Amino acid sequence: MLVAGGTVVDQGGSRRADVLVKGEVVAEVGEGRALRAPAGADVLDASGCVVAPGLVDLHAHLREPGAEEAESIETGARAAALGGYTAVVAMPNTSPPADSAAVVRQVLQLAKGASCDVRPAGTITLGREGRVLSPMAELAALGVTLFTDDGTGVQDPGLMRRAMEYASVLGGVIADHCEDAYLVGAGVVNEGAVSSALGLPGRPAVAEEVMVLRDLALARLTGARLHLLHLSAAASVAAVRAATASGVQVTAEATPHHLALTQEWLAGYSTAFKVNPPLRTSADMMALRQGLSDGTIDVIATDHAPHPPEAKETSMCEAAPGMVGLETALAVSMTVLLDPPGSLSSPGRDNEAGQEHWTGLPLERLLAAMSWLPAKIAGLSALHGGPVAPGAPANLCVVDPARKWVVRPEKLASRSHNTPFAGQELTGKVRHTLLAGEPVVVAEEAQR
Ligand code: DOR
Numbered sequence: 001m002l003v004a005g006g007t008v009v010d011q012g013g014s015r016r017a018d019v020l021v022k023g024e025v026v027a028e029v030g031e032g033r034a035l036r037a038p039a040g041a042d043v044l045d046a047s048g049c050v051v052a053p054g055l056v057d058l059h060a061h062l063r064e065p066g067a068e069e070a071e072s073i074e075t076g077a078r079a080a081a082l083g084g085y086t087a088v089v090a091m092p093n094t095s096p097p098a099d100s101a102a103v104v105r106q107v108l109q110l111a112k113g114a115s116c117d118v119r120p121a122g123t124i125t126l127g128r129e130g131r132v133l134s135p136m137a138e139l140a141a142l143g144v145t146l147f148t149d150d151g152t153g154v155q156d157p158g159l160m161r162r163a164m165e166y167a168s169v170l171g172g173v174i175a176d177h178c179e180d181a182y183l184v185g186a187g188v189v190n191e192g193a194v195s196s197a198l199g200l201p202g203r204p205a206v207a208e209e210v211m212v213l214r215d216l217a218l219a220r221l222t223g224a225r226l227h228l229l230h231l232s233a234a235a236s237v238a239a240v241r242a243a244t245a246s247g248v249q250v251t252a253e254a255t256p257h258h259l260a261l262t263q264e265w266l267a268g269y270s271t272a273f274k275v276n277p278p279l280r281t282s283a284d285m286m287a288l289r290q291g292l293s294d295g296t297i298d299v300i301a302t303d304h305a306p307h308p309p310e311a312k313e314t315s316m317c318e319a320a321p322g323m324v325g326l327e328t329a330l331a332v333s334m335t336v337l338l339d340p341p342g343s344l345s346s347p348g349r350d351n352e353a354g355q356e357h358w359t360g361l362p363l364e365r366l367l368a369a370m371s372w373l374p375a376k377i378a379g380l381s382a383l384h385g386g387p388v389a390p391g392a393p394a395n396l397c398v399v400d401p402a403r404k405w406v407v408r409p410e411k412l413a414s415r416s417h418n419t420p421f422a423g424q425e426l427t428g429k430v431r432h433t434l435l436a437g438e439p440v441v442v443a444e445e446a447q448r
Helices: 073-082 101-110 136-141 157-170 193-198 205-222 234-245 256-260 263-268 282-294 329-337 363-377
Strands: 002-004 007-010 013-022 025-031 043-045 050-053 055-060 085-090 117-120 173-176 225-228 250-254 396-406 425-435 438-441
Touching: 007 363, 013 363, 043 425, 050 363, 055 073, 055 329, 055 363, 073 085, 073 101, 073 117, 073 425, 073 438, 085 396, 085 425, 101 117, 101 136, 136 157, 157 173, 157 205, 157 225, 173 205, 193 263, 205 225, 205 234, 234 250, 234 282, 250 282, 250 363, 256 282, 256 329, 282 363, 329 363, 329 396, 329 425
Parallel strands: 002 043, 007 050, 055 085, 085 117, 173 225, 225 250
Antiparallel strands: 002 013, 007 013, 013 025, 050 396, 396 425, 425 438
16 A cells, blocks of 8 residues: 655755555655555555654543443554544553452454544552552553543542552553542532532632642652643643653553633533533643643543443533543644644633644644553553654654644544534544554545
């Protein structure tokens, strides 16, 4: 198969190059010259497109086993492939949770033949109850590299310390959902002007900050590798910046929704914007972007959180938190973060405050945050995110950076359609995705 006419962008930079794929690997990269398609080879048109290593998501809720009405591994992986991903880490807050070898094996089994590589994360504690550690060594033996109770934070600092000690012995990473449950209380949206105006209980930014600070201190003590999930608050970014400077082994992620949206979007009481941690102020959003720009935040991860209509179409207090993201993550990120930055149609002035100072990221930095850095954190670099070079596994995405499209929830491949970006025009669309040399997404499907 020949991927013809594109510009390859990877860790080595950017160059005009055709890419010849044979079997599961890249056979030849023709820099600055057209390669001839061998007899019988298919040609994938990449003209005007970026050809990059496939994206890697550290944070996707695929809901199987147990909540297949929301998503399955098959539908989630399909959504991922359409979004340009060749690998996703499946979060363990399933039912039952991935706190045993049996469930991890089940996920691995279900993932066979999926449209992308699905890697199960394991829980930190049994049942995600925060009381007893999971059999982390057994999970690691099955290839689990990320341990997380995502959905809630581990409230007991002594237990978290032990988890970090075990994770470092096992060569794993603690992927940390940072929210102090006592400070969160019954809060459902960011605590501040918007929660007051809407008459809704607030979830303060300090609930995230205190657990970030606690776990940075524990990571310093234990030497563990800590990955901070879905950061949302400016104070958390500042804490990570200081810890990184002092040598703590920490990586951090932000989601496209926290990088693109603020609490003002909740003004219409739409539960599509309810998520944990909540959308916060424009100052928080801009601090996340700044963190991404200076490397304090390493990764953009989706926190793809599908929910069926009955879980979302209720009051703000009752509605399930979370939003789907696999099919929109790259386009939202390209639209609002790239240089020159574009914008979303937005609900109010506060959402834009500070954005005039945003100069935008280079495409290479964006792809680093969505492909090779997350691959490295999850220990997947041998297969994903690698340079596009002869002999490398052909896990690739081909993206048209100029293509504009409008998000239509009903067209998403995910079984759930709870997107906050419904009706938004985005710039940047995946044209093809190749998984181990197989074109799992080809132009027609990507243009739906
Ligand atoms: O909004 C969220 N939804 N945040 C999480 O941490 C979990 C996720 C879910 O599983 O629905």
